[in-house]
Amino acid sequence: MRNKICEELNKSDIGKAVNLCGWVDRRRDHGGVIFIDLRDHSGFMQITINPEDGETLFKQAEILKNETVIMVNGIVNERPKDSINKNIVTGELELKVKDLQILNQIKNNLPFPISVHDYENTKEEIRLKYRYLDLRRGKLLKNLKTRHKIIKAVREYLDNSGFTEVETPLLTKSTPEGARDFLVPARLSNGEFFALPQSPQLFKQLLMVGGLDKYYQIAKCFRDEDLRADRQPEFTQLDIEMSFISEEEIISFNEKLIKNVWKNVLNINFNEEFPRMTWHEAMDNYGTDRPDTRYEMLLKNLGEILGNIGFNIFTKAIQNGGAIKSITIKDGNSSISNVRIKPGGDIFKVAQDAGAGGLAFIRVKGDELETIGAIKNNLNKDHISNILKITEAKDGDLILLGAGNTQIVNQSLDRVRQYIAKDLKLIEKDKWNFLWVTDFPMFEMNEEEKRFEALHHPFCSPKNIKLEDEKELKEKIESSTAHAYDLVLNGLELGGGSLRIHQAKMQREVLRTVGLSDNQINEKFGFLIEALEMGAPPHGGIAFGVDRITMLILGEDSIRETIAFPKNQQAKCLLTNAPSNVSKSQLKELDIEITIDE
RNA sequence: GGGACCGUAGUUCAACUGGUUAGAGCACCGCCCUGUCACGGCGGAAGUUGCGGGUUCGAAUCCCGUCGGUCCCGCCA
Numbered sequence: 001m002r003n004k005i006c007e008e009l010n011k012s013d014i015g016k017a018v019n020l021c022g023w024v025d026r027r028r029d030h031g032g033v034i035f036i037d038l039r040d041h042s043g044f045m046q047i048t049i050n051p052e053d054g055e056t057l058f059k060q061a062e063i064l065k066n067e068t069v070i071m072v073n074g075i076v077n078e079r080p081k082d083s084i085n086k087n088i089v090t091g092e093l094e095l096k097v098k099d100l101q102i103l104n105q106i107k108n109n110l111p112f113p114i115s116v117h118d119y120e121n122t123k124e125e126i127r128l129k130y131r132y133l134d135l136r137r138g139k140l141l142k143n144l145k146t147r148h149k150i151i152k153a154v155r156e157y158l159d160n161s162g163f164t165e166v167e168t169p170l171l172t173k174s175t176p177e178g179a180r181d182f183l184v185p186a187r188l189s190n191g192e193f194f195a196l197p198q199s200p201q202l203f204k205q206l207l208m209v210g211g212l213d214k215y216y217q218i219a220k221c222f223r224d225e226d227l228r229a230d231r232q233p234e235f236t237q238l239d240i241e242m243s244f245i246s247e248e249e250i251i252s253f254n255e256k257l258i259k260n261v262w263k264n265v266l267n268i269n270f271n272e273e274f275p276r277m278t279w280h281e282a283m284d285n286y287g288t289d290r291p292d293t294r295y296e297m298l299l300k301n302l303g304e305i306l307g308n309i310g311f312n313i314f315t316k317a318i319q320n321g322g323a324i325k326s327i328t329i330k331d332g333n334s335s336i337s338n339v340r341i342k343p344g345g346d347i348f349k350v351a352q353d354a355g356a357g358g359l360a361f362i363r364v365k366g367d368e369l370e371t372i373g374a375i376k377n378n379l380n381k382d383h384i385s386n387i388l389k390i391t392e393a394k395d396g397d398l399i400l401l402g403a404g405n406t407q408i409v410n411q412s413l414d415r416v417r418q419y420i421a422k423d424l425k426l427i428e429k430d431k432w433n434f435l436w437v438t439d440f441p442m443f444e445m446n447e448e449e450k451r452f453e454a455l456h457h458p459f460c461s462p463k464n465i466k467l468e469d470e471k472e473l474k475e476k477i478e479s480s481t482a483h484a485y486d487l488v489l490n491g492l493e494l495g496g497g498s499l500r501i502h503q504a505k506m507q508r509e510v511l512r513t514v515g516l517s518d519n520q521i522n523e524k525f526g527f528l529i530e531a532l533e534m535g536a537p538p539h540g541g542i543a544f545g546v547d548r549i550t551m552l553i554l555g556e557d558s559i560r561e562t563i564a565f566p567k568n569q570q571a572k573c574l575l576t577n578a579p580s581n582v583s584k585s586q587l588k589e590l591d592i593e594i595t596i597d598e
Numbered sequence: 599g600g601g602a603c604c605g606u607a608g609u610u611c612a613a614c615u616g617g618u619u620a621g622a623g624c625a626c627c628g629c630c631c632u633g634u635c636a637c638g639g640c641g642g643a644a645g646u647u648g649c650g651g652g653u654u655c656g657a658a659u660c661c662c663g664u665c666g667g668u669c670c671c672g673c674c675a
Contacts, residue, residue, distance in 0.1 A: 026635080026636075026637095028633095028634050028635060028636095028637050028638095029631085029634095029637090030631060030632055030633070030634065030637075030638085031630070031631035031632065032631070032632025032633090033632040033633060033634080034632095034634095035633075035634055035635065035637085037635070044635095046634090046635070048633085048634095050632070051632085065625095065626090066625075079633085080633070082633085083633055083634075083635085085634090085635055087635080088635085091635090094633095108608085108625090108626060108627090109608040109609090109625070109626060110608075110609090110625080111608065111609075112608080112609055112610085112625095113608095113609065113610085113624065113625065115636085116636095117624095117635095117636040118609085118610090118624060118625075118636075120609070120610045120611095120624085121610070121611095122609070122610075123605090123609090123610095123667075123668095124667075124668070125666080125667055125668090126609090175675090178674085178675035179673080179674050179675075180673090180674090198674095198675080199675095201675095223674060224674095225673055225674040226599095226672085226673060226674075228669085228670080228674085229668090229669070229670095231674070353601085353670085353671070354671090453675070454675055455675085456675070457675045458675070459675095514675085568667075568668090569667075569668065569669085570666090570667090
């Protein structure tokens with residue numbers, strides 16, 4: 001059909017006859033001469049039509065509308081010197097048209113403008129409904145190409161490192177804990193359901209038992225939970241698993257893999273090793289397990305000083321086993337007013353929304369502290385100098401304080417820290433702050449349900465627990481640390497992994513600890529435990545969020561900008577109108593009845 | 599499940615404190631124009647202000663409800 005694409009053309013083509021296909025991006029009709037910007041996936045080429053070229057041809061060109069699909073045949077000409085357009089690659093050329101064919105006509109009034117010149121901030125709702133038009137606008141195509149480049153770099157790297165890509169089932173078994181499953185009715189086993197995988201976790205472990213040694217997969221995963229800008233019900237993981245491997249080996253290998261992606265896609269080299277931090281250090285200093293290290297304002301512990309000065313809220317916090325922590329805002333006295341940090345203020349509200357009862361503050365003025373009387377009156381010189389020392393606060397700085405339940409103090413100061421960093425524009429652009437967070441606890445207490453939950457998942461291997469000592473196994477496992485690690489980038493979790501449990505006895509014990517009965521364990525995970533009994537090698541791995549990596553590399557705010565056909569926030573596909581009703585006969589075949597009252 | 603913000607022409611936006619016939623750019627339709635490149639000029643059509651109700655002499659604007667959208671919390675082993 002065509003023998004060239006627009007941006008392949010250069011001066012060496014002058015005088016040659018070529019066929020081009022594409023869309024009418026824009027028509028400039030001067031009455032006598034008509035210019036058309038022809039657009040294809042590569043870029044633009046101006047085509048020109050004069051009345052002398054033939055009456056039929058000219059009349060055809062006169063009525064061309066934007067986005068009409070055309071094929072043109074003509075001679076590549078050099079443009080007159082004063083008509084060169086430096087803004088486009090083919091700006092020194094034009095195509096003198098001999099023949100023009102309309103391959104597809106368009107209806108009037110497209111839902112939104114396509115041409116880059118009319119690129120407008122279109123409502124996402126209609127962008128999703130007409131996703132194919134949105135794609136044609138170019139930005140999304142560029143994003144998809146970057147995504148492809150990332151995946152290609154990953155595949156090449158892993159292939160060169162001896163990995164095999166294996167597809168694991170999409171129709172699989174529902175498992176308790178974790179996210180809600182998407183269920184699929186199984187016609188041949190009436191009344192029973194498959195679940196779409198939340199991750200290929202157990203299958204990749206079974207591949208290790210099968211001796212595959214090094215596995216990866218660009219895996220679609222499904223979780224039926226509410227959506228966010230960085231969360232879709234179906235998303236893509238880069239899933240990796242290796243056998244006979246240590247935690248250190250996995251971390252350093254994957255660090256190289258990620259560095260390779262940044263090198264290939266952005267041509268950025270990281271010569272230093274990614275910094276590391278234990279989970280406890282992260283929680284202590286940042287109040288979160290995915291710290292954004294692009295800015296300071298670390299959390300400082302003031303419990304020892306302020307816990308016994310006689311200020312009731314502080315005293316209680318410490319007595320109840322909680323914490324008093326602070327963040328220091330450089331020059332906060334001038335940048336943040338009292339209105340904002342007192343009840344009703346925006347910063348106060350951020351802390352409050354995170355569960356904090358309030359937000360105390362201290363303003364440093366010279367070597368004096370300015371704060372409410374109930375705090376100030378109980379501070380002696382030693383207190384003051386210690387506070388200044390720990391908070392590293394100087395004249396003009398503002399110290400914000402949270403007191404109470406440690407988790408709530410951490411969470412609220414973390415949110416306040418992030419909020420202020422954005423508000424005061426403390427985040428430098430083009431920073432790539434990777435961070436490994438290690439040594440996650442195996443379990444945390446779910447206070448509502450009064451039971452332990454796995455912090456990562458119940459297949460992580462606990463550190464330093466001896467399987468032989470029955471008593472130690474039971475006693476120590478609840479408070480144990482996992483061989484688990486997350487890779488964090490600029491405060492966002494890129495991926496996480498662990499060494500897995502490869503011994504059946506340990507796996508049973510961990511599943512018991514998260515509250516499963518032996519019956520439930522056998523029913524839900526019997527196949528895994530059986531496999532572990534038959535010569536499972538020590539193994540471990542990691543999974544990265546491909547959508548998130550792509551989003552960060554592109555500098556987008558939503559993973560929807562990295563996915564060809566994403567769902568909206570109600571988990572609907574506005575293009576196809578899925579999900580939708582199915583016919584009665586379909587339901588009958590499955591013995592399924594819909595019982596929605598209203 | 600909860601909170602915040604939003605919904606005006608095909609589209610992007612405007613319309614002051616509630617006050618004429620709800621305006622403008624692009625797109626669309628018609629006419630003119632032989633070197634433009636976000637071409638230009640003249641003219642035209644295009645609106646149940648998401649929907650329903652209320653307050654008012656008067657509602658795009660205020661109130662209530664509802665539908666839709668985005669962001670966030672919960673949730674996401």
